[in-house]
Amino acid sequence: MTKPKVAFYSSASCGGCEEAVINLDEDLLKVMDAVDIILWPAFFDFKSKDIEALEDGEIAVSFVSGAVRLSEQEEMVKLLRQKSQLVVAFGSCAHLGGIPGLGNLFTRDAIFQRVYKEVPTVENPEGIIPQEQTSLDIGERTLPEFSDTVKTLDQVIPVDYYLPGCPPPPDLIMNAVNAIIEGELPEKGAVLAPDNPLCDTCPRAEERREGVSIQEIKRPHEIKLSPWKCFLEQGIICLGSVTRSGCGERCIKANMPCRGCMGPAKGTVDQGSKAISIIASVLGLEEEEGMTEQDVNKLLDGIVDPAGTFYRFSLPCSLLTRRTME
Amino acid sequence: MRKVTIDPVTRLEGHGKIEIFLDEEGEVERAYFQVPDLRGFEKFCEGRPAEEMPRITQRICGGCSTAHHMASTKALDDLFKVEPTSAAKKIRELMCNAFIAEHHILHFFFLGGPDFIVGPEKPAGERNFMGVIAKAGKEVGGKVIEVRKRLRGVIEAIGGKAIHPVCGLPGGMSKPVTEEERKSFIRAAEYLVEFSVFVALDLWDNIVLKNKEYLDLITGDVYRHRTYYMGLVDDNNKVNFYDGHIRVVDPDGKEFARFKAQEYLDHIREHVEPWTYAKFSYLKNVGWKGFIDGEESGVFRVGPLARLNAADGMATPLAQEYYEKMYEVLGGKPAHNTLAFHWARLIELLYTSERMLELVGDPELTSPEVINIPTEIPLEGMGVVEAPGGTLFHHYETDERGSITGANLIAPVQNNSASICMSTDKAAKSLIHKGKVTDSTLNMIEMAIRAYDPCSA
Numbered sequence: 009m010t011k012p013k014v015a016f017y018s019s020a021s022c023g024g025c026e027e028a029v030i031n032l033d034e035d036l037l038k039v040m041d042a043v044d045i046i047l048w049p050a051f052f053d054f055k056s057k058d059i060e061a062l063e064d065g066e067i068a069v070s071f072v073s074g075a076v077r078l079s080e081q082e083e084m085v086k087l088l089r090q091k092s093q094l095v096v097a098f099g100s101c102a103h104l105g106g107i108p109g110l111g112n113l114f115t116r117d118a119i120f121q122r123v124y125k126e127v128p129t130v131e132n133p134e135g136i137i138p139q140e141q142t143s144l145d146i147g148e149r150t151l152p153e154f155s156d157t158v159k160t161l162d163q164v165i166p167v168d169y170y171l172p173g174c175p176p177p178p179d180l181i182m183n184a185v186n187a188i189i190e191g192e193l194p195e196k197g198a199v200l201a202p203d204n205p206l207c208d209t210c211p212r213a214e215e216r217r218e219g220v221s222i223q224e225i226k227r228p229h230e231i232k233l234s235p236w237k238c239f240l241e242q243g244i245i246c247l248g249s250v251t252r253s254g255c256g257e258r259c260i261k262a263n264m265p266c267r268g269c270m271g272p273a274k275g276t277v278d279q280g281s282k283a284i285s286i287i288a289s290v291l292g293l294e295e296e297e298g299m300t301e302q303d304v305n306k307l308l309d310g311i312v313d314p315a316g317t318f319y320r321f322s323l324p325c326s327l328l329t330r331r332t333m334e
Numbered sequence: 335m336r337k338v339t340i341d342p343v344t345r346l347e348g349h350g351k352i353e354i355f356l357d358e359e360g361e362v363e364r365a366y367f368q369v370p371d372l373r374g375f376e377k378f379c380e381g382r383p384a385e386e387m388p389r390i391t392q393r394i395c396g397g398c399s400t401a402h403h404m405a406s407t408k409a410l411d412d413l414f415k416v417e418p419t420s421a422a423k424k425i426r427e428l429m430c431n432a433f434i435a436e437h438h439i440l441h442f443f444f445l446g447g448p449d450f451i452v453g454p455e456k457p458a459g460e461r462n463f464m465g466v467i468a469k470a471g472k473e474v475g476g477k478v479i480e481v482r483k484r485l486r487g488v489i490e491a492i493g494g495k496a497i498h499p500v501c502g503l504p505g506g507m508s509k510p511v512t513e514e515e516r517k518s519f520i521r522a523a524e525y526l527v528e529f530s531v532f533v534a535l536d537l538w539d540n541i542v543l544k545n546k547e548y549l550d551l552i553t554g555d556v557y558r559h560r561t562y563y564m565g566l567v568d569d570n571n572k573v574n575f576y577d578g579h580i581r582v583v584d585p586d587g588k589e590f591a592r593f594k595a596q597e598y599l600d601h602i603r604e605h606v607e608p609w610t611y612a613k614f615s616y617l618k619n620v621g622w623k624g625f626i627d628g629e630e631s632g633v634f635r636v637g638p639l640a641r642l643n644a645a646d647g648m649a650t651p652l653a654q655e656y657y658e659k660m661y662e663v664l665g666g667k668p669a670h671n672t673l674a675f676h677w678a679r680l681i682e683l684l685y686t687s688e689r690m691l692e693l694v695g696d697p698e699l700t701s702p703e704v705i706n707i708p709t710e711i712p713l714e715g716m717g718v719v720e721a722p723g724g725t726l727f728h729h730y731e732t733d734e735r736g737s738i739t740g741a742n743l744i745a746p747v748q749n750n751s752a753s754i755c756m757s758t759d760k761a762a763k764s765l766i767h768k769g770k771v772t773d774s775t776l777n778m779i780e781m782a783i784r785a786y787d788p789c790s791a
Contacts, residue, residue, distance in 0.1 A: 018349075020371065020373055021396070022392075022393045022394060022395050022396035022397075022399070023347040023348060023395060023396040023397050023789060024393070024395075024396020024397070024399060024497040024498060025396065026347075026396075027396055027397055027440070027497055028396075028497055030440070030444060030463075031482070031486065031496065031497070033479045033482070033483055034479060037467075037475075040464060049342045049343075049344045049345075049346070049349075050344075050345065050346065050347055050445075051344075051345060051444055051445070051462055051463065052344065052345070052459075052462050053344045053345065053458035053459070053461050053462065053777065054344070054458065054459075055340070055341060055342065055344070056341050056342065057341075077372075077373065078370060078371060078372075080370055106393070107390055107393035108373040108374075108378075108393070110378040110382075110390075111373060111374050111377070111378045113378055113381065114374070114377050114378055114380075118377055119372075119374035119377040119378070121377075122374070122376050122377040122380075123372070123374060123376050123377065123613075124606050124613070127376055127604070127740075127742040128599055128729070128740075128742055129598075129599065129602050129603055129604045129615075129742060129744065130603070130604045130606065130613070131603045131604065131605060131618075131622065132605075132606045136606045136607065136608050137606070137608070138372075138606075138607075138608055138609070138610060138611050139608045139609070142608045142609040144609070146335075146355050146363045146364040147335065147337065147353065147355040147363075147364070147366075149353070149366065149368065149608075149609035149610075151368065151370055151609065151610065151611065152370050154372055154611070174393070174498060175396065175497050175498070227383060227385055227736075228385055228503060228508075229385040229410070229414070229503045229504050229505070229707070229708060230707065231707070232705065232707060233508060233509075235509060258490075258494045258495045258500075259494050259495070259500045261494055262492075262493055262494025262495075262499070262500050262501050262508055262509060263501075263508040263509040264389075264494065264500040264501065264508050267386075267389060312383045312735055312736070312737050313381055313382050313383050313386075313737065315381075316381060316382045316383075316386070317383075317386075320390075
């Protein structure tokens with residue numbers, strides 16, 4: 009029997025998703041026995057042309073990590089879609105846009121301006137920026153187009169399943185892989201992780217009081233963080249209430265608040281706006297009646313960066329998507 | 335004119351493409367290494383709270399997320415003008431060493447090493463970690479898995495996640511280390527010492543050094559460039575991954591510069607080309623002279639061999655022995671052999687194991703005093719650490735609320751990017767003749783890039 013063909017590809021990403029797969033250790037070796045890797049640039053020597061040579065639908069499943077920013081990435085994920093029976097958006101960037109999605113707070117030109125002309129170490133008197141085409145003495149060079157907007161994978165191609173997390177935790181990866189191998193997948197479009205929010209599984213839940221109230225927003229470096237107290241009760245913004253569980257509470261256990269990499273819990277459409285409404289509902293709750301508008305504004309001022317805090321991983325897939333272009 | 339394309343460059347973190355132009359006789363006119371990827375961290379960090387930088391900038395590279403996390407955290411110490419507690423510094427250095435070890439092992443057994451362990455001319459389908467296990471044996475494979483698991487255990491215990499840890503704060507760490515954790519760290523460090531000597535360096539000795547073909551490849555001219563070298567050194571000019579001075583030596587090995595992170599602007603500049611999204615670091619005080627090596631060119635290299643070249647030695651005894659042996663074989667210091675980056679990487683691996691053992695033996699490691707809360711108003715801060723691939727710079731400017739107004743991030747791959755292009759071009763010119771191009775020739779060109787362990791994005 010021929011083994012199912014599997015591809016792994018990364019677009020705009022950090023490579024952490026691929027390392028998370030390598031870190032499956034013995035489980036990875038078992039998977040390797042059951043499948044035939046036909047593309048995984050970080051670890052195997054197969055090239056793009058090897059994919060072009062395949063029949064449509066010949067790949068059983070393509071795992072694609074990374075948001076989509078460059079034209080080359082867009083072409084490659086479209087090619088993989090055409091050649092694959094299943095496509096899994098692997099990790100926060102493919103799923104939600106991820107950290108690179110914060111690029112949507114700026115224009116393409118502003119990014120080029122900063123990276124190639126403004127940073128204090130750049131010496132660029134001619135104001136050169138990378139071009140899609142350059143004619144040199146020897147040969148013509150081409151570069152993929154840097155798009156103005158970072159997209160999630162499903163904004164470019166249809167996606168069958170989502171594996172959340174930055175990077176996805178090992179048990180969720182293995183559950184997904186086993187489900188695919190055994191053909192026991194849920195309905196298309198499912199996020200392959202528990203549905204409930206992180207607060208439900210948080211190790212600090214037991215100590216949490218009824219009716220959290222924030223009197224003053226604190227930043228993680230401003231106070232001595234309690235190793236057991238709910239972050240919200242300490243005044244620290246934590247996205248646990250709106251974020252999908254299944255991550256193993258890894259950040260919380262390291263005594264740092266959740267930043268939302270698993271994406272919205274089931275039933276939440278927009279992770280950021282839901283987070284804003286929850287934080288707003290607990291701000292100053294205990295002394296609400298006596299508060300003036302000035303007091304409220306002062307409280308809100310404690311949130312230095314609403315967009316980058318509430319939409320840390322999910323800006324491209326949010327209702328905001330990106331900063332309005334002039 | 336004929337064009338040969340390698341797309342993508344594989345067993346490489348990030349994205350890369352090679353295009354080779356051949357003349358009428360089938361000789362290489364020029365080979366280009368291009369990076370077709372950009373995300374723009376230096377822009378989109380603006381507006382973010384400074385204290386979130388360790389959790390944002392680490393997403394530049396998942397393979398070296400701990401290094402970015404640490405460089406960023408050190409930049410925050412500087413930004414908020416707060417000295418971390420003594421225990422916090424030790425925990426951070428331990429984390430840096432565990433991480434370098436874990437990544438160096440990944441590189442040798444999964445990324446760059448398969449070219450040697452399996453063989454550069456073996457079929458493409460075998461040149462990978464599965465081929466390594468087939469060649470080196472299941473026992474070695476099992477030990478690679480075990481040692482990486484234990485090292486990740488150290489990073490996870492300290493920082494929550496092995497990929498994208500979260501523990502760094504200005505002035506210290508988010509939580510202390512427990513005595514139980516420290517004991518498991520001791521076992522991990524002991525296991526790593528054994529692994530470094532009896533698995534990694536033993537394989538290098540037996541499979542690589544005893545093979546004349548490989549040794550000729552390493553010491554020959556195909557993979558060689560005379561450049562400046564940069565690396566972090568301690569007070570005794572020994573290699574250090576977490577802290578110290580940045581030292582630069584010239585192509586003859588003479589000290590050219592020695593400076594603190596805060597002085598980096600006096601020494602480093604970046605050049606821009608229109609045909610790649612990568613930028614090219616060079617030494618400001620030598621200048622950009624194009625893609626050439628030698629004293630007159632500001633091109634410098636970072637990473638394992640560069641660190642060993644830039645230092646006077648290793649701070650631990652066993653690593654020092656192997657260090658001396660390497661330079662003896664390579665014919666003195668500095669060594670300019672790009673493929674010897676692999677060798678230097680394994681010597682560093684041994685150093686990390688010895689250094690970890692020192693750090694985990696210190697009872698202060700479990701002190702509850704892991705953070706000093708900052709009280710000063712931030713404006714500007716710089717932080718430098720050694721990532722596996724080389725010296726890594728983070729530089730932030732903020733407003734008075736600590737909101738980022740300017741970020742400059744120079745990753746090792748940028749520092750090496752001119753050398754990587756030169757190495758690609760030289761390997762292609764040396765290996766392709768009369769238009770004869772085989773899969774193994776192309777792989778041997780990619781080997782010139784893999785030696786640096788770049789993460790091109």
